[in-house]
Amino acid sequence: MDATAGPVWGRREQQDFRSRVRGTLLGVALGDALGAPVDGMGAEAVREAYGAAGITGFAPAHDRRGAVTHLTQMTLFSVDGLIRAQVRRDTGAWHPPTDLHQAYLRWAVTQRDWGPDERRAEDGWLARQEWLYARRDPARALLLGLGDGIMGTPGSPKNPGEAGPEAAARSAPFGLLVGWEPHLVAQLAVECAAQTHGHPTAYLAAGAYAVLVHGLARDESLDAAVQRALALLAARPGHQPVSEALQQALGAVRQGMPTPDRVTRLAGAGTAEGLLATAVYCALVGEDVRHGLCLAVNQDGPSAAAGALTGGLLGALHGETALPPAWLAELEGRPTILELADDFAMEMTQGPALHSPAGSSPAWLARYPRGVAGSLPG
Template sequence: MELIASGPGTAEAIRERARGALLGLAVGDALGAPAENLKPSEIRRRWGRIEGFVHDDPAGTDDTEYAIFSGLLLARHGSALTVTHVEHAWHHWIADRDEGPFRGAGFSERGTLENLRRGLAAPISAQHRHAWSDGLAMRAAPFGVFAAGAPREAARLVAIDGCVSHEGEGIYGGQAVAAGVAAAMAGAGLASVIAAALSVIPMDSWTARSLRRAVAVADQGERAVRSAVVIGGYPWTDLAPEAVALAFGAFATARGDFTASVLTAVNMGRDADTTAAVAGALAGAYGGAASIPTAWSTRIGPVRGSCLPEMRGHHVLDIADLLTPDPEEGA
């Protein structure tokens, strides 16, 4: 298992970054949810520039609930995770139960559920019209948390999770996020986090090309990042190459600062809950839980099960603790 820099550090440091990653994901998801599918001009007309929660009762979306789903699965099986484990979890926790109000979340999740309920198994279950979506990227951070300092292991594990629901660019997007978080968990610098993400996906993939374009213009600000990667005129905003590139572009534009990373992602619109969730996971792992403003972090409670009823009551901080060593045990 390869390590970034000198390794992930002490159990206490790992726990701090893990909490930052998953709490950052949940904060980004809740901040971005109102701006999902909007253009920057529409965001400006409604709120000016989003600088915080725009509702009195902010809540995350399927992004946080699916990340908890994958985190629980990973906590149970660790590095021994198999496709069979993932398929069983999809059936046990989602497909074989009544659906929540969001009917299984995004298009890729809906297509997967339809296939699983028809008796199809991976990788055939991922053969639907949205296998390239950002549905794996949105739930990839727990794999980077678990494989702190080991981007390739994070990428290997998230691909096992993803093969039930995604293929091609959808898998690459998840791998880039997981690897980037794994590097940040070990205290890697900004350039090394981006390099780790690129190192686990094909150089000529759409995801890699978009990610490189986004970070190349990051110093020019969010408008340049958005122009570099957004597929103008395409009706769906959940393209993994686009969403992942926007998230890394926001992270690079902000130089890893948590507040700026998340708000940059939110104000670029498109699939804003996912791009802000990914940017929040990267920046939260990079800076630790202390880098997240308490005015935001304290508003995050247990998820409501709006999309996945079986996840109701779980908190992202509990998942972070499940995926990392207990600092008390090493004391």
């Protein structure tokens, strides 16, 4: 697996890219936090609890307003893994799925330890953020898939019967690799999804979602990005459920005004392809980011995943300035998310100035150590 040479970065291009990176990561977190209080509740129960319009703003979850779940946590570790992959490439090693697996193992440590171990400098700065050491209802497949340190692959996936949306919901950062060709973005997302979600529907939905974010981050329309994803899916065995779900999302747009019932039908049983369809539909029909996210979470399926997936699309499409400022003010972990987003944008646009085989910034390597392939967090 290799990337292209990438775009030419002028100042305006760098600023736009940073805005889309921030928008994507913050959008994932906002949608996740909006859906967290009603995750697992039926639409009727949501209306009974929050009124006829359902939930329309942050409500308490996990002992605070604006709390995120494991979906945002893992999205941030996806970013960390991608930066670490670029840094470790200086050593001559280049296998991003391994670096992502190491990042997900660092996330798994946050689910069982009370707090960061300052002695483990090789963990880097993200794993030292105290607020991430909170167990926010992680799906069983995540803990099982990362429980033994062995990396799943598409040929030998972890949890081969698991078709949930969690792998797709952590895959927005792959789409921010704007210098890569779309098929490589999809392949990386598929390989990393198979580390916890081995059903073809789950890992192909992750690949498709990454391609959608990739198109939006490169200033394409969502319609065009969906068509590209469908074309790439067509060559993959087992693609039919995901392809059909995307087609259903496009068809639903032509059926009139959006309704919670229509979103619920798209979400279906809450598996990866239904939540992907929900996100595409809500991003297409939402009048703005707030409306799109509220549509996504007020349905019978997993609301946090639906919100996270939708938020990633809307953030990549519109950039950070379109996100609701009142929600951003309450969002858990916002300073960390912004710092990580800016690090990612700097790595992707100015990486050679930060590190190379000939010499590197000690401060950057302290934040993102090169590490050793195959070393596991304790």
